[in-house]
Amino acid sequence: MKIENSIIKKLRALLGERLIGVNIQKERRIFIKVTREAFKETIKNLVNRLGFKHLSTITGIDLGKELEVIYHLSYKGAIELSLKVSLPKNEAKLPTVTDVIPGALLYEREVHDLLGVIFEGHPDLSPLLLPEKWPRDVYPMRKEENLESLRKAIFENSHVEGL
Amino acid sequence: MWRGFKTSYRSVIRVPFGPQHPALKEPENFTFEIDGDIVINVKPRIGYNHRGIEKAFEQRTYIQNLYLAERICGICSDAHTTCYAQAIEDLLGVEAPPRAKYIRVIIAELERIHSHSLWLGIAAHEIGFDTLFMYYWRDREAVMNLLEMISGNRVHYAMNTIGGVRRDIRSEMIPKIKKGLDFLEGRMKRYMEIVKQDLTISKRTEGVGILKQKDAMDLCAVGPTLRASGIKNDVRADDPYAAYDEIPFNVITYDGCDVLSRILVRSEEIFESIRIIRYALDHIPDGMTRIRVPMAVPPGEAVSRVEAPRGELIHYARSDGTTKPERYKVRSPTLGNIPALCKMLLGCHIADIPIILAGIDPCFACMDRITFIDVRKDEKWVWSMQQLRRHTKR
Numbered sequence: 001m002k003i004e005n006s007i008i009k010k011l012r013a014l015l016g017e018r019l020i021g022v023n024i025q026k027e028r029r030i031f032i033k034v035t036r037e038a039f040k041e042t043i044k045n046l047v048n049r050l051g052f053k054h055l056s057t058i059t060g061i062d063l064g065k066e067l068e069v070i071y072h073l074s075y076k077g078a079i080e081l082s083l084k085v086s087l088p089k090n091e092a093k094l095p096t097v098t099d100v101i102p103g104a105l106l107y108e109r110e111v112h113d114l115l116g117v118i119f120e121g122h123p124d125l126s127p128l129l130l131p132e133k134w135p136r137d138v139y140p141m142r143k144e145e146n147l148e149s150l151r152k153a154i155f156e157n158s159h160v161e162g163l
Numbered sequence: 164m165w166r167g168f169k170t171s172y173r174s175v176i177r178v179p180f181g182p183q184h185p186a187l188k189e190p191e192n193f194t195f196e197i198d199g200d201i202v203i204n205v206k207p208r209i210g211y212n213h214r215g216i217e218k219a220f221e222q223r224t225y226i227q228n229l230y231l232a233e234r235i236c237g238i239c240s241d242a243h244t245t246c247y248a249q250a251i252e253d254l255l256g257v258e259a260p261p262r263a264k265y266i267r268v269i270i271a272e273l274e275r276i277h278s279h280s281l282w283l284g285i286a287a288h289e290i291g292f293d294t295l296f297m298y299y300w301r302d303r304e305a306v307m308n309l310l311e312m313i314s315g316n317r318v319h320y321a322m323n324t325i326g327g328v329r330r331d332i333r334s335e336m337i338p339k340i341k342k343g344l345d346f347l348e349g350r351m352k353r354y355m356e357i358v359k360q361d362l363t364i365s366k367r368t369e370g371v372g373i374l375k376q377k378d379a380m381d382l383c384a385v386g387p388t389l390r391a392s393g394i395k396n397d398v399r400a401d402d403p404y405a406a407y408d409e410i411p412f413n414v415i416t417y418d419g420c421d422v423l424s425r426i427l428v429r430s431e432e433i434f435e436s437i438r439i440i441r442y443a444l445d446h447i448p449d450g451m452t453r454i455r456v457p458m459a460v461p462p463g464e465a466v467s468r469v470e471a472p473r474g475e476l477i478h479y480a481r482s483d484g485t486t487k488p489e490r491y492k493v494r495s496p497t498l499g500n501i502p503a504l505c506k507m508l509l510g511c512h513i514a515d516i517p518i519i520l521a522g523i524d525p526c527f528a529c530m531d532r533i534t535f536i537d538v539r540k541d542e543k544w545v546w547s548m549q550q551l552r553r554h555t556k557r
Binding site for chain 1: 207208209210213215217218222380381382383384396397398401402464465466468475477479481489490492494498499501502503
């Protein structure tokens with residue numbers, strides 16, 4: 001737990017008030033939350049100063065009024081830090097991290113496809129998982145979509161008969 | 164059919180690969196831009212097999228989801244259920260009994276042996292060494308039989324449950340498993356010699372599909388792909404789960420950064436897995452194999468990681484106190500390796516595409532056909548399987 005505590009201490013010194021929530025759940029599992037403004041700076045600090053070189057994945061969650069995006073970063077393959085940031089649903093935008101972590105390229109596209117978060121500065125946000133003919137405003141992982149409405153979205157936009 | 168090829172000799176041609184490949188567990192489509200014979204740009208397009216599993220997780224109870232997690236993948240089914248069970252156990256605040264943890268390790272390592280020997284066979288097939296492919300797959304049956312003996316199943320072992328494992332490894336099985344491992348070890352030693360000495364293998368794989376150490380790190384590669392670029396990174400050692408913190412083993416790395424290193428890493432990992440299983444069988448503690456857990460899961464979140472045969476597998480779970488998860492996220496190792504794969508493919512010859520694609524182990528076993536499109540003339544023509552093979556083996 002020593003390393004975990006020292007990481008949090010360094011983050012507190014770097015971010016101050018903008019670090020909203022900290023939870024060291026257990027050994028090798030840290031959850032932190034930052035404000036949207038401080039997000040890019042936090043990622044840069046984590047990658048360049050604190051040694052979180054590996055991005056495991058990006059998760060997006062629909063929490064009703066807002067969306068939460070979680071970046072799962074790992075420190076030397078061992079400590080998994082989950083960095084959370086909340087976005088209002090009507091303005092779901094985040095700066096891209098592909099300039100800091102090139103490996104985020106596909107993960108950002110996945111979150112864009114499924115939850116409609118726009119990553120500003122991403123080189124190519126064309127559909128990755130969804131079909132080309134998928135309607136623009138339907139995001140499958142949002143809570144207002146259920147299996148019935150998704151089936152309808154597929155059916156109405158499919159060129160294959162009887163699907 | 165060959166007309167277009169001759170006239171557009173110097174032009175940039177776009178070549179779509181995929182998405183349909185009968186033996187590929189995750190259909191993927193890659194569009195290659197080629198100049199002559201050299202790949203100058205790669206654009207991956209995945210999602211052809213997107214089944215909406217994450218959405219389906221939200222509609223089902225925690226126990227039903229166990230069966231869903233099993234079916235995410237047909238080759239590393241045990242890795243997914245281990246990861247799922249660990250995430251939910253984490254949310255519930257319980258731990259699997261020690262004996263269950265050892266059984267999880269044994270099944271996971273048997274699965275790694277079967278997955279790696281499957282891949283090694285495919286790699287041999289991709290470079291046209293079909294004899295070795297047949298041998299690998301024949302001997303892979305030994306480990307499949309062991310898995311069937313333990314679990315009753317060859318593909319979806321259905322061993323894990325929330326709070327432990329569903330079946331015990333009985334004492335009369337232990338000598339049979341050890342006998343199977345002895346056979347496998349002998350065979351794999353022979354194949355290791357072949358891989359190291361054979362001229363065909365070294366000519367087709369050495370210096371092919373280079374992924375430098377820095378690129379592997381930056382592009383967040385995982386598993387054997389990362390370890391073949393000289394980075395010592397393994398979830399089993401770095402972030403131990405199940406009983407891996409009690410079992411001694413080595414993390415295999417090679418620094419060739421090419422397909423040959425990826426073959427060698429996986430070959431040696433089979434020996435490491437055999438050693439782990441032997442140790443686990445000798446030191447397996449007595450006791451119960453599972454504990455009963457409640458249906459409803461208290462609110463919370465958990466990140467669970469497992470070293471699947473293909474690399475780091477990560478699951479994220481969030482519960483809201485009901486019997487169904489609020490959000491469940493799965494990131495399989497193949498997705499993590501795709502940016503690295505695109506990097507490896509840049510500058511390679513068309514003939515090396517299959518082995519490089521296979522190099523990250525997406526089980527790229529069989530190529531139906533590819534369509535060539537001449538951008539300028541908007542003509543299309545198709546290569547048959549035979550033509551592709553002929554071109555591959557040149």
